[in-house]
Amino acid sequence: MVAPAPAQRVRQVVEPAVAEVGLLLEDVEVTRAGAHSVVRVVVDVPEDDEGELDLDRVAEVTRAVSDALDAQDVVAGEYTLEVSSPGVSRPLTQRRHFARAVGRSVSVRLVDGGSVSGRLTAVERGAQDADDAVVVVPVTPGLKGRRPKNGAPVRILLADVRDARVEVDLSGLGPVDDDDVAGPRADAAGQES
Incomplete structure (x- = not known):
């Protein structure tokens, strides 16, 4: 039985291939799955890149990573390559x-x-990395169908953040009001002015 390639060695081979297609390498994981290995590569878009990590870009980076792994023969035997984005x-x-x-x-x-929970409205670059900050507008849910209330923006230094996550926002979901769909009142629609 062949041991899986160390993730660090795979990272060394994969990182230049990911960078060449203009993406960033987030993570590499190599695990054993029966008779073959599974290589999981997580990529992301650089901060200054306005584009999204769409299927075309994932396909392009997958080809580049596969070619790099095959050229260096860093993963012994058969392997399955999984390339993905970090996800929400x-x-x-x-x-x-x-x-x-x-x-x-x-x-x-x-x-x-x-x-602090709310809408992330800005990311500020400080003079030094320790001065980088985020601005969050706290949102208090409305009671019994009332609109949520926005608080005053809160500036938080990144150095003061223990952990943070994107929250799934379902505020735009729910029943559609008939007046929103129909537009002007139906009884006025047939009248001439």
């Missing part, structure tokens, strides 16, 4: 993670034990 459930740990989440609902736990 990934923790926000770096400034670029927060930058990609601007406009989304987030939950931020602070080093001091506090927490």
Whole structure:
């Protein structure tokens, strides 16, 4: 039985291939699955890249990673390659993670034990990395169908963040009001002015 290739060696081979197609390598995992290995590669878009990690880009990076692994023969025997994005459930740990989440609902736990939940509205670059910050507008859910209330924006230094995650926002879902769909009242639709 062949031992799986160490993830660090796979990372060394894969990282230049990922960078060449303009993406960032987030994580590499190599596991054994029966008679063959599974190589999981997680890639992301750089902070300054305005594009999305769509299927075309994933296909392109998958080809590049596969070619690099085959050329270096770093994974012994047969292997399955899985290339993916970090997904919405990934923790926000770096400034670029927060930058990609601007406009989304987030939950931020602070080093001091506090927490802030709301809409991430900005990511600020400081003079030094320790000065980087995020701005979150706290949102308090409305009671019994009432609209949520927005609080005053809160500026949080990234150094003060213990962990943070994007929250699934279902606020736009729900029953559709007939007046929203029909437009002007139906009884006025046939009248001339």
